[in-house]
Amino acid sequence: MFKVIKYQGRARRGQFSCAHGGMVQTPVFMNVGTQGAIKGGVSAHDLREIGCQIELSNTYHLHLRPGDTVVRKMGGLHRFMDWDGPILTDSGGFQVFSLASLRKIKEEGVTFASHIDGHRIFMGPEESMQIQSNLGSDIAMAFDECVENPATYEYAKASCERTARWLERCAAEHERLNSLADTVNPRQMLFGINQGATFPDLRVWHMDEIAKLNCDGYAIGGLAVGEPADVMYGIIDAVEPHMPQDKPRYLMGVGTPSNIIEAVSRGVDFFDCVMPSRNGRHGKLFTWEGTVNILNRKYETDPSPVSESCGCPCCRSFSRAYLRHLFKADEVLALRLSVLHNLWFYNELMQKLRNALDTGTFDEFREKYSGKLERRA
Ligand SMILES: [Zn+2]
Numbered sequence: 426m427f428k429v430i431k432y433q434g435r436a437r438r439g440q441f442s443c444a445h446g447g448m449v450q451t452p453v454f455m456n457v458g459t460q461g462a463i464k465g466g467v468s469a470h471d472l473r474e475i476g477c478q479i480e481l482s483n484t485y486h487l488h489l490r491p492g493d494t495v496v497r498k499m500g501g502l503h504r505f506m507d508w509d510g511p512i513l514t515d516s517g518g519f520q521v522f523s524l525a526s527l528r529k530i531k532e533e534g535v536t537f538a539s540h541i542d543g544h545r546i547f548m549g550p551e552e553s554m555q556i557q558s559n560l561g562s563d564i565a566m567a568f569d570e571c572v573e574n575p576a577t578y579e580y581a582k583a584s585c586e587r588t589a590r591w592l593e594r595c596a597a598e599h600e601r602l603n604s605l606a607d608t609v610n611p612r613q614m615l616f617g618i619n620q621g622a623t624f625p626d627l628r629v630w631h632m633d634e635i636a637k638l639n640c641d642g643y644a645i646g647g648l649a650v651g652e653p654a655d656v657m658y659g660i661i662d663a664v665e666p667h668m669p670q671d672k673p674r675y676l677m678g679v680g681t682p683s684n685i686i687e688a689v690s691r692g693v694d695f696f697d698c699v700m701p702s703r704n705g706r707h708g709k710l711f712t713w714e715g716t717v718n719i720l721n722r723k724y725e726t727d728p729s730p731v732s733e734s735c736g737c738p739c740c741r742s743f744s745r746a747y748l749r750h751l752f753k754a755d756e757v758l759a760l761r762l763s764v765l766h767n768l769w770f771y772n773e774l775m776q777k778l779r780n781a782l783d784t785g786t787f788d789e790f791r792e793k794y795s796g797k798l799e800r801r802a
Contacts, residue, residue: 426614426641427673431782435665435692438782441673443563444612445503446478446510451673452689452778454771455479455513455697460486461496461506464699465706465764466757469508475737475765476772479511481697484556484566485520489539489546493559501561501609513697514562516553516595516618519646519678522571530570532587550594558602561609566644567595569618574650581622585631588620592635614641616675622647623656625663632667642695643668644675649698654684661691668692682711682774682798686791689778696775701767706760708752711770713794715802717745719763724749737769738762774798 431438439451456463456477463472472480482502487493499505502512521528525537525546534549548556553568569588572581599615602608617640621627635643645664648657661676668674675695676688685696701711708719712732719731730740731748739748739762751759781790 427671429670433782433785433787434690436689436782436787437692437694438779439673439694441694443511443614444610445512445563449478449511450779451694452685452775452782453478453695454685454775455481455695456768456772457481457697457699457702458506459483459699460490461502463764463768464702465760467702467761467764467768469506471738471765472508472510472768475769476776477510477768478772479513479695480506480508481513481515482506482560482562483520484514484517484553484560485524485548487514487560488517488548488556489541493556497559497561497609501559503561511564512560512562513564513616514557514560514566515677516566516568517548517556518553518566518569518618519571521548522573532590534568535570550591551598554595554598554602558599558608558610558613562613563610564614564616564642565599567592567615567617567640569620569646571647571650572620572622574622574647574652576622578624578627581620581624581627585620585622585627588618589631589634592617592638592640596638596640616640616642616644616673618644618646618677619664619668620647623652623660625660628660628664629667632664636667636669640672642673642675644677644695645693646677648676649679649684654687657684658687658691661688661693665692682771683795685774686778686795686798690787690791701771702764705763705765705767708749708759708763710763711767711798712802713798715797715800717802719745719749720752721749731766732770735766735769735773737766739766 427441429439441449524540527538529536550568557565617635676693710717724745727745781787
């Protein structure tokens with residue numbers, strides 16, 4: 426299911442397969458389609474055209490709307506959104522702790538109010554597994570608590586001990602659901618999630634505990650929530666030696682192109698982030714020369730594409746001047762073209778990282794681009 430085919434330092438070039446799609450080449454960036462669509466008017470068909478290997482959808486959102494039982498009736502999420510490649514669903518934990526209000530956490534799970542209409546919902550490890558089973562994703566994520574940043578040591582310790590107990594319940598329920606005769610995707614995998622806030626000793630203790638459960642992969646969660654990048658890299662440095670070598674590693678919700686390059690250098694294989702689509706919708710575009718704010722006056726009569734070296738559907742046909750006009754005129758097409766460009770850029774970034782690992786030139790690539798991609802073009 427997962428194999429590291431080459432190392433350069435701690436950076437890993439690997440291959441991964443699951444119930445849908447062909448071989449996934451890692452390191453990989455998962456394109457985020459929160460509610461079964463990519464914000465900005467981008468469909469699963471578009472994802473194929475822009476080099477996406479894995480789509481990611483959100484358990485919390487799809488449970489609230491349209492309801493996971495509706496998705497199940499429609500044949501599962503793959504059929505519902507017409508995407509035949511791999512899908513990862515998050516556990517809902519992050520949204521429960523960031524979006525929902527009136528939260529009450531107990532050993533059994535969390536009661537909270539829907540951010541849409543305020544109605545009370547209970548979600549624990551079993552419910553999260555049942556929802557993800559109904560969605561029929563290829564990779565289900567364990568239900569975890571994302572503690573607020575900053576958190577006290579005492580709270581973070583109690584929380585990650587509970588998240589470790591929750592993973593045992595997730596694994597048992599996941600196994601039961603996969604064995605049911607009418608399950609949507611009987612080959613669904615389960616990834617465990619490492620927590621422990623910004624305390625390296627808690628992170629390491631928790632990682633050692635969850636590694637015992639032999640999950641299909643392991644994620645580092647609860648980072649990129651406002652802590653400095655160096656703190657995040659320090660946590661990865663502490664946890665990585667404790668992550669199984671033969672399982673995929675996923676850094677959740679990260680990040681900028683530079684964050685991704687730095688995490689790959691520390692042995693991470695999977696990424697996801699709303700940044701390319703969110704920034705795109707605000708006219709902030711990524712290019713190999715640095716970032717571009719297309720709303721800038723200097724692009725008003727600029728006939729060149731966003732990036733000369735980009736092969737995306739936007740850059741193939743349209744000028745900076747036209748894209749800027751679409752934003753100024755509030756045309757929906759502005760969002761679509763910008764999101765397609767930014768996701769193309771992220772998918773191409775991963776392709777170039779893989780090429781660098783294949784040819785043994787990762788260090789040179791990191792040196793050349795890690796700083797440059799953060800700066801304005
Ligand atoms: Zn482009």
